[in-house]
Amino acid sequence: MKQIVVISGKGGTGKTMLTGAFASLAKNKVMVDCDVDAANLHLLLHPSIKERNIFKSGAFAKIDPVLCTHCGQCSDACRFQAISSEFAVSPIACEGCGLCARLCPVNAIRMKENTAGEWFISETRYGPFVHAKLGIAEENSGKLVAKVREAAKEIAEKNGATHIIIDGPPGIGCPVIASLSGVDLALIVTEPTLSGLHDAERVIDLAEHFNVQTQLVINKWDINPEASEKIERYCESRRVPVIGKIPFARAVIESVIAGKPITEYTNGPLKNEITKIWEVVGC
């Protein structure tokens, strides 16, 4: 079984467009959306949810105003400025370390378990799909990513799937690292802009740091052919194979509006190029 994650560093370069196309091209696979705080793949795959799970993670402090003597030990010790001068805890600022509860001399502080989101096992016409929704303004997205990936792996093993295909989040931080660890291939999607190149450099560094093999695709390459060439030269110097160049096309936006993977929306060179990319990535 091969695990493939699609990442980019920079947001909006075409990760979900490409992952959605893979969903329609790959045969026996499990699809995963690891962009848990701004998920979009469901808008192309139209899942029907079979199993809903609560994601509990972390904790936040709650101060009992009846017991509290306003001594201030908790707020002095809190590194996250989560306790106001009126001794109320901001659940958004609180990182759940529990130091305040341990220090409180009158035991007025309790740590409450936090519901940080939900994750789902769904059926789609492209096969099983595991996805999630992080609660608004919640943390621990990395843990939710790990949870979703664990569930996908179980399903893939049970079904004897040949591929797990993961739509990754933007950036290089905690949820990206959780999406990347232990995969067989990271497919990087970038665009021919200075920002696209800069962010691809950092995401290549990240994959290298975690010893993950990478390949790269340039999306909308003809928006700036010179910049595309620059990216290709850079990739050569880093020994990252550029396995495809997707031209800019109105059809991409239209397919998203139609809620369909691009390869089911259009025929011709665009579909051929993406099919060729999948043949390299999937093998």
Place this chain on the structure above:
Amino acid sequence: MIISVASGKGGTGKTTVAVNLALCLEQAQLLDCDVEEPNAQIFLKANICDRKPATVRVPEIDYGKCNFCGTCRDVCAYHAFALLPKKVLFFPQMCHGCGACSRLCPQGTIREIDRPIGEIEIGQRNDIRFIQGKLTVGETMAPPLIRQVKSHIDPSLTAIIDAPPGTACPMVTAVKDSDFCILVTEPTPFGMNDLQLAIETVQKLGIPYGVVMNRAEPDDLRTRLYFKAHDIPVLLKIPFDRKIAELYSVGIPFIEQFPEYRTKFQELFRFILDSTKVVA
């Protein structure tokens, strides 16, 4: 006045809006809080005059005094410690720097040291003061670095914050305590889906907001009706224009070639000033 620029979905034009807006103001600060992938400097090209490491406080164990009691492991909510017979393993990437271990160690064997997680750069372009954070590749914790970038905000100036995408802790840390949040989106189902999430986030934080529609389609009835039905102020529309996309690709702020947008950004700023006055 602190104005943050956020989006939910990545690649909608946060940096474009943040940089062009800053360039249209007199005496502004621009803070790039997208510390995982900072891009504002590609467009601003400020002269960087100061660089310093950004650090978090992590524990260091004095093995001369440690009796391997395991308190540090037990009190750590982030599972950053593991205990072996004659060794305490510490995983710095898990540590949130809460200080519980050093504070509660009964032997007093833990002191805190600074561990670098990235860099802060400070620069200037004309009358814009620029501050950016850069997370070191492989580090997981963007929020402490974002907080350190924001500690450079000068309250006497207008501060523009370029926020990271998403709605999780990095985005929340960046937009928290703003007086106004500009949410940049595009008229695609992905853009509108993530805009909804971003709106819920800023509402939860109690921050007034307005929308900039990037790559706007002419006569887009669908999004217009949506904004009207939900009473969402649209501050500015930037049309889809290949020339703007080309300028972006080479790192040129588009107001330099579309001067008519200078007035539009200034009007947007005045709108924000007026609307926050009413709220205050």
